[in-house]
């Protein structure tokens with residue numbers, strides 16, 4: 589399905605989504621947010637898609653934040669609505685039943701950092717820069733940044749970043765645990781694809797259950813250990829679990845069918 593502001597390509601069951609406004613450093617305007625929302629519906633429903641990469645067009649920026657020009661003249665109520673809508677779309681990414689990896693190829697600022705953090709993990713190119721510079725605009729992060737940054741790097745580091753508006757480089761992001769790997773920019777997508785190819789070879793139900801259980805840690809309406817028990821149990825109803833355990837005992841490679 590064609591989108592106005594994002595490019596998509598599906599290869600070997602990995603959907604690559606590229607935010608495509610390089611002249612505006614891929615800033616998230618309303619249309620980009622709508623397109624991300626719509627492509628996530630496709631991710632949920634299309635069985636050909638086993639995993640997803642989100643990246644930005646051009647060598648300079650992943651996403652340089654929400655489109656600041658759309659903030660001008662907004663009221664308190666409109667501000668709240670923007671944040672709610674953004675949070676809902678990023679929850680859709682976070683709760684997707686398939687792995688979604690952010691390939692951060694440059695600036696990941698404001699909503700860009702928040703988009704990357706809503707993905708299941710992040711890989712950065714060595715020129716990447718992360719930050720929540722909203723305070724420079726008299727704002728705070730609104731698309732989940734105050735929450736996910738605190739979850740990912742801890743309260744002290746998160747507050748230093750949100751209150752100062754300072755950026756950190758890829759090496760610091762790696763040290764903080766904000767990203768899993770840092771690679772040269774030319775290797776960024778290949779690195780993600782090599783990891784996703786491994787994940788795609790596993791039992792899809794079990795992969796999705798890893799996401800559900802990990803997300804339960806941060807969901808106050810859920811007990812994470814109870815969620816784990818539930819998901820562990822559900823795996824026993826899948827053919828893939830029977831195949832995986834039988835294959836191990838028969839000393840052969842499992843063939844998972846996603847059933």
Ligand code: COA
Nearest residue numbers: 611612613615652653654655656657695697698699721722
């Ligand atoms: N919203 C809207 N437009 C943006 C943008 C954003 N968040 N970030 C960058 N742009 C636009 C610039 O206005 C400029 O457009 P123009 O060429 O029509 O003037 C274009 O992208 C290139 O950006 P520019 O600032 O010229 O690049 P730079 O290399 O000098 O600086 C940044 C790069 C990322 C440091 C700088 O663009 C910046 O600070 N952006 C805003 C980051 C931010 O505050 N994000 C949080 C928003 S809530």
